[in-house]
Amino acid sequence: MQDRPLRILLLSTSDLGGGAAEACRRLVEAFAGLCYVEVRLLVLHRGSDLSQVGTVASTPLRKLKGRYYFLSERLEIYLRNGRSRHDLFRVSTAHYGFDVSKHPWVKWADVLHLHWINQGFLSLSSLERLSTLGKPIFVTLHDLWMATGICHLPLEFSQDSGATLCPHYEQGCGFCPLLRSTVQEDLSRQVQRTKGFLSGEMFHYIAVSRAEARLFSRSPLMRGRPAPIVLPNPIDLELFSPDRVKEEVTYEWHSPRTRYLLLVAARLDDEVKGGRLLREICTHLRADAPELAEELCLLLVGTIKEPTAFADYPISTRTLGSIRDRRDLAMLYRLSSVVLSTSVYETQGQTLVEGLAMGTPAISFACGGPEDIIHDGENGFLIPPFDTHLYAQRLAQLLRAREAGGFTPSICRQSVQGFAADAIAVQLLSLYEYALSLSIPKS
Template identity: 35%
Template sequence: MKVLIINTSECTGGAAIAAGRLMEALNKSGISAEMTVLHKKSNKPYVFSHVSPIRKFMVFAFERLVIWANNLFSRKNLFKVSIANTGIDVTSLPEFQRADIINLHWINQGMLSLDEIKRIIKSGKPTVWTMHDMWECTAICHCAYECNKFTEQCGECQYLRFPRKNDLSHKVFLKKLEIFQNSGIHFVAVSSWLKNQAKKSTLLKGCDISVIPNTLSLSDFTISDKADCRKQYKLAEDKYIILFGAARIDDPIKGFNLLTKSLEYLIMKYPELEDKLHLVLFGNIKDKKLIEQLPINHTYTGTINDTKELSKLYSAADVAVSASYYETFGQTIIEAQACGCLPVSFGNSGQSDIIEHKRNGYLAEYLSVEDLAEGIVWCLKHRNEISDEYLRKTVKDRYDISVVAEKYVNLYKTLNTKENENTVN
């Protein structure tokens, strides 16, 4: 069985990392898996990109141009929505032709158009679509926040400058509805929360939806000696190290403002801890002035792309905080646990699949900066009662590459069998 994974990027972004890890896991499990992308970074022979730099720019820019024009040339929310009005032809590619199963992942910003998705469906190849955010079940947004218009028919979109009943979101919704109905696509949500959101959507009504989490290579994320790791990053051995990281720290959805308020509350309620706390930040940030507003001492490492180095940073920390408004999964949480670091997060979305409250982390009341602070304190107090090995085992049992690969292989086999039976009949 040959599987083709389709994702916009090979390496950039959480979905790309998850898709790449799945590809590696499938190949290790004996399944022939290839990947086609718009943006290729490595020299891996089973990752393909057939698009010229000019073409890449054109498909990306044209979609943004249409969104920009519909918002009367306002840049606000320009990258919070996608309309999939342009993309590349994948059905004619040799890797598509030789594949038995097609597995779509994050395909926005110029990878696939809705018309190309329709052609993929018409090819008759069994298709799995792994959802890394809410775009598949909404019209144009990647995160709906509190909006529930996707449960009916989108329109009056909060991300558009002049929302109205028949706005851009409603038009895209109707086109997606036409494509998704009776498409035969099997959707995979990376968390129970995301599946529940998808099941509410008019777009995915009647579609098959499974939950298969993202995977993690435990050979990349390991437990290292805490003292040695702190020396490497020049972190004091006698401090409590709090870790916070994301692809982009100041992405509004990551809740940097909530983290800051939580730390302010923490040192107000527990003043004896102020001099004992040290915050470490990793990831890209556009506005570095935000870091200057932090109420405790801190270190900013910048972006860390090497998983071995990131593993050492987790090992150096006592607690890892996720303050996101929403997480479809919670990749940094399982990375932290795999390295023996206790996580704290809100319990409203995908994180609740990973963290068992006060057993392998702390789930705070949603948007409560006070409870987020209490979660940090709880982890610091109980850190020595929860072994590194136990935290790592919770990851191995649920997210190890062999565990997740097996779930996908079983799904692929089921779909392939159904397709063969339909062909015979």
């Protein structure tokens, strides 16, 4: 046993914005509340004022260096994908990034825990050097990049089927559709070959859903190693609590006669988020239940790069942009009748958990992570992919059931108690300690 607290270092590209950043910050706060651990978070882009957070871009020169790494990787991909911007951010090579293996915080730590580390933060060579330090390295899989060649999700998208598994994923990549490649020995296969060290025994992988764990294990890189541990991203059940949100509503657009549907995403018009499917759902809802559709307003939280993406919708819509203050987001969950996900794939589905914690039921396609969150008919509905007509019918059913007293806030909130940040932190601590016990030389 150590005679000092366990030292944990989390690493993430940023500490604000997106699911990985939120998960990291919640873990920092949860670990900070434990007397027998010390925790720090090392990032590239620092946005919060938490004292435990530090950045590798600590000087103007290092900030410029981070920008150079980011732009160099994007240029490399752009030149290899037929000069297309469409899929530019669906892939990462990690050929460029900081080497943190000699960073003072890395030396300080007993355990390293990686989250999302792409787009100029850590390079593959840096990851390989970390693996030689003799410290357990935990990796939370916010996507599947660790198991692929270069893509973050090994999926192909189409207008008809939504999303299907890339046929090259289980074959060691090559012929990469995101590169428009017609050869096997392309950039995706070359990068996957250099990732071989990621299957080493120093790496301990954590999937945020059972579906993600299954998909991860199908990678040629990860065959023969234990299946990843399944442990969801944490949420702050104290913040996302109906008891913490004031009843007074200050939004000028709010009307007590309107029922609100809420969709939250970092980027709403990303095709993974299913904007086309959402439009079809609203069209079916308008056709099948026109009186109900008149009472609804779709609230959209997140960035929209294509201004016409949500124009001329079949039901009323209101775009609210990105919301950084989690208290404002909690209020929106509380005001809404249903939290929606129309994604074609989700590794977890954190917004669904947050909404349920606020007592609001959820509806989603059965597309990965939501299958671990929604208990069909109890706290919402799971819809077979990608039946938009059935989705619209179940949405109408859910709204009417809520009006009749069903899908109560207490049932919804109770369904996500296992996602509490303090509970997840304690489970992680047990995993860290076990990994450390395996690395202690026996006398």
